[in-house]
Amino acid sequence: MTQDRIKVYKFGGASVKSAEAFRNLARIVKTQAGGQQLLLVVSAMGKTTNALEALLDLAHRQQAFEQEFLQLKSYHLQVLSELFPQQGHPVFQRLEHLFEQLHAQLAKTLPNDNFDTVYDQTVSFGELLSSTILHYFLEEQDLHNTLIDSRKYIQTDSTWREARVDWGWTERLIRRDVPAMLQEGLVVTQGFLGGTNNGLTTTLGREGSDFSAAVFAYCLEAEGMYIWKDVEGLLNADPKYFADTVCYPEISYQETVEMAYYGASVIHPKTIKPLANKQIPLYVKSFLNPEGAGTKICNCRFEVIAPAYIIKEKQCLVSFGVKDFTFISEQNLGTIFNALSELRIKINLMQNSAISFSICTDYHPERLHRLIQTLHDQFVIHYNTELRLYTIKNYDAASINRMMAGKAVLLEQRTRTTFQFVSR
Numbered sequence: 001m002t003q004d005r006i007k008v009y010k011f012g013g014a015s016v017k018s019a020e021a022f023r024n025l026a027r028i029v030k031t032q033a034g035g036q037q038l039l040l041v042v043s044a045m046g047k048t049t050n051a052l053e054a055l056l057d058l059a060h061r062q063q064a065f066e067q068e069f070l071q072l073k074s075y076h077l078q079v080l081s082e083l084f085p086q087q088g089h090p091v092f093q094r095l096e097h098l099f100e101q102l103h104a105q106l107a108k109t110l111p112n113d114n115f116d117t118v119y120d121q122t123v124s125f126g127e128l129l130s131s132t133i134l135h136y137f138l139e140e141q142d143l144h145n146t147l148i149d150s151r152k153y154i155q156t157d158s159t160w161r162e163a164r165v166d167w168g169w170t171e172r173l174i175r176r177d178v179p180a181m182l183q184e185g186l187v188v189t190q191g192f193l194g195g196t197n198n199g200l201t202t203t204l205g206r207e208g209s210d211f212s213a214a215v216f217a218y219c220l221e222a223e224g225m226y227i228w229k230d231v232e233g234l235l236n237a238d239p240k241y242f243a244d245t246v247c248y249p250e251i252s253y254q255e256t257v258e259m260a261y262y263g264a265s266v267i268h269p270k271t272i273k274p275l276a277n278k279q280i281p282l283y284v285k286s287f288l289n290p291e292g293a294g295t296k297i298c299n300c301r302f303e304v305i306a307p308a309y310i311i312k313e314k315q316c317l318v319s320f321g322v323k324d325f326t327f328i329s330e331q332n333l334g335t336i337f338n339a340l341s342e343l344r345i346k347i348n349l350m351q352n353s354a355i356s357f358s359i360c361t362d363y364h365p366e367r368l369h370r371l372i373q374t375l376h377d378q379f380v381i382h383y384n385t386e387l388r389l390y391t392i393k394n395y396d397a398a399s400i401n402r403m404m405a406g407k408a409v410l411l412e413q414r415t416r417t418t419f420q421f422v423s424r
């Protein structure tokens with residue numbers, strides 16, 4: 001049984017990218033959530049995570065990072081000064097302290113440090129900053145709230161940058177503390193972050209705040225989870241690429257998880273499973289039009305839904321050929337899969353022919369380089385970058401023609417419901 005009144009709201013980077021966005025968020029909480037027990041999960045402001053990645057990259061290569069650091073700091077301070085006109089507000093001191101910690105973290109980064117470990121210790125500051133601002137700002141708006149540190153609740157292993165949740169521990173900790181806090185007022189926490197049992201910070205994968213919200217919703221047996229976006233709801237295509245999108249009023253968990261897997265960046269792929277396991281509906285709503293119906297994702301079934309078009313950018317096609325004109329064997333495939341798994345390279349699409357095996361994967365130059373180093377003795381390896389993986393779910397002839405028009409196809413594949421190809 002789900003708890004009657006707990007709701008989880010997730011606000012992403014676009015919902016907190018400016019002072020006006022914070023004000024809009026507070027309005028949504030006031031008008032939409034009356035009388036509800038509400039947990040708010042917040043991501044880093046705007047494109048802060050990208051900026052932190054760039055800062056870390058400089059620091060790790062022992063390059064000067066002061067200018068970029070000051071840019072990030074002044075972005076936050078600008079928003080702060082608009083939200084808190086009174087100079088002596090305690091939020092200024094809290095932010096100053098967080099920026100000092102971030103600076104110290106960057107300054108002590110060495111080229112020999114494990115990049116993925118320091119990544120999590122550094123990039124996590126985005127959410128620490130935004131959640132602190134949100135906490136104080138909601139208080140100013142008479143929205144009493146408790147700020148909790150999600151690193152103390154979402155317990156993970158130490159798979160840096162893609163930590164795996166220890167569900168047992170996480171559930172125990174959340175259920176121990178959070179329901180009582182929710183009785184007292186709102187609870188605010190960070191998306192994207194977890195913590196190991198020895199107190200180190202982990203992150204759950206880029207765009208992982210949706211997943212954080214789903215973890216809290218699952219553990220609290222929430223009545224519903226809401227993600228607030230700059231779009232009307234879950235659309236049949238990304239409006240950044242397609243002009244004539246349609247919004248699904250209701251769609252199944254299964255359809256959504258597949259869309260997310262193929263690259264529909266509106267929802268993190270890991271979000272659906274915990275919600276589906278407890279039959280918690282997920283609502284995708286517009287923070288620009290909070291009264292709009294949005295999309296309800298639940299355990300529903302429809303025979304026919306509009307084809308969904310999904311484009312995954314920054315793809316790389318890698319082909320492995322055997323050197324001696326023998327066929328690609330299961331043993332060869334085993335060797336390739338082992339190397340991919342070791343290097344955490346995920347296959348988005350694969351195909352094999354008599355003497356070669358091809359995969360389409362996200363492009364990570366360093367991982368690809370290590371893959372080639374590992375396997376070049378046994379295989380002839382070629383790769384192409386700057387590609388896109390196009391997927392049409394629930395395709396028909398017209399949708400295929402539309403998507404393929406004028407494109408040179410490097411690889412193509414179809415099942416009964418899904419058509420995919422790789423192109424520039």
Ligand SMILES: Nc1ncnc2c1ncn2[C@@H]1O[C@H](COP(=O)(O)OP(=O)(O)O)[C@@H](O)[C@H]1O
Pocket residue numbers: 011012013014015043207228229230231233234235236237238239240264265266267
């Ligand atoms: N199928 C889709 N439906 C709606 N939006 C989509 C879809 N696929 C991609 N998007 C993109 O997702 C964006 C919202 O997600 P995101 O940028 O991650 O928001 P936030 O970081 O604020 O949570 C939209 O602006 C849109 O361009």
Ligand SMILES: N[C@@H](CC(=O)OP(=O)(O)O)C(=O)O
Pocket residue numbers: 011012013014043044049050126191192205206207208209210
């Ligand atoms: N800030 C993190 C986590 C996240 O989920 O962000 P957003 O909700 O803005 O996609 C990232 O950019 O990856």
